[in-house]
Amino acid sequence: MKTALIVYCSPAGSTRHVAQVIGDRLEEEAVTVHRLDLAITKDPSRYVGLLKTAGADACLFVGSPVYRDMAIPPVMAFLEDLPEGIGCPAVPFITWGGASSGIALWQMGKALESKGCTLAGAAKVLGVHSMMWPSDNPVGQGHPDADDDRQIGRLIDRLTKTPADTLSFEVLDYQPAAVGAEGKKKLEQPWTIIPKTVDEEKCTQCAICKQVCPVGAVTLDPGPVFSDRCFDCFNCVRECPEDAIVPAVPLEKIDANIRKRVAKFDERPYTQIF
């Protein structure tokens, strides 16, 4: 591998951390790394051109957090917009909050396979659950940690130091049948979000909600208005200094539901390299 493109979206930072570790380790192995944060770069086509030019010497890394068992819409939109037959080796990676990693890796793998990519490797990495920021003990607290980073390092070692290997995309279908089937059913349903209201007494129109939205879904009129690009990352709710953005489901109830799902799935291992 001579060139790598690392594409990701990371509303709360864990997926960005993994992307950073991947990029830093690749650079240690003298790979030329291009990093593409989908929240910043709106037109990825120039970067995708790099992959075409580098051909088999290039590798595409694509990272997403898991939301409701799936990869998030900006990442899937990037994959769907890739040119047909791009055909490079690829490494999807996800971070998940310890409830269920669902079918996100499988879903990303399917999209990559449909563009003619081969699977060089993949990673599932535990991250602190990004819906649980008010809690003193969020699920996944402290993750990704040093051991997670070491596992990512081992993946990069394998990708750069041993002859290129191709995995079957089937390895990404790792969930028990019932969990996998439930996740795949969700793909047929519209993306759901928890509606939010704005407490106009509290809102000072400071525009932080607009700045922290990774997909430009917030406009001010004069308080925040959310477009249908919103995919429910909760950055606006989390970062509002006045707590003026109020989700229809209280955060305590969301917290309790997540903990129930953690107990129900009891998914292991937390971090896994393929």
Ligand SMILES: Cc1cc2nc3c(=O)[nH]c(=O)nc-3n(C[C@H](O)[C@H](O)[C@H](O)COP(=O)(O)O)c2cc1C
């Ligand atoms: C709306 C929403 C839905 C989520 N759904 C799941 C889920 O189904 N399973 C899970 O384990 N974690 C879930 N999480 C937690 C994230 O996957 C996890 O915290 C991830 O590391 C966040 O990545 P980021 O920090 O790059 O944004 C969800 C978080 C949000 C905000």
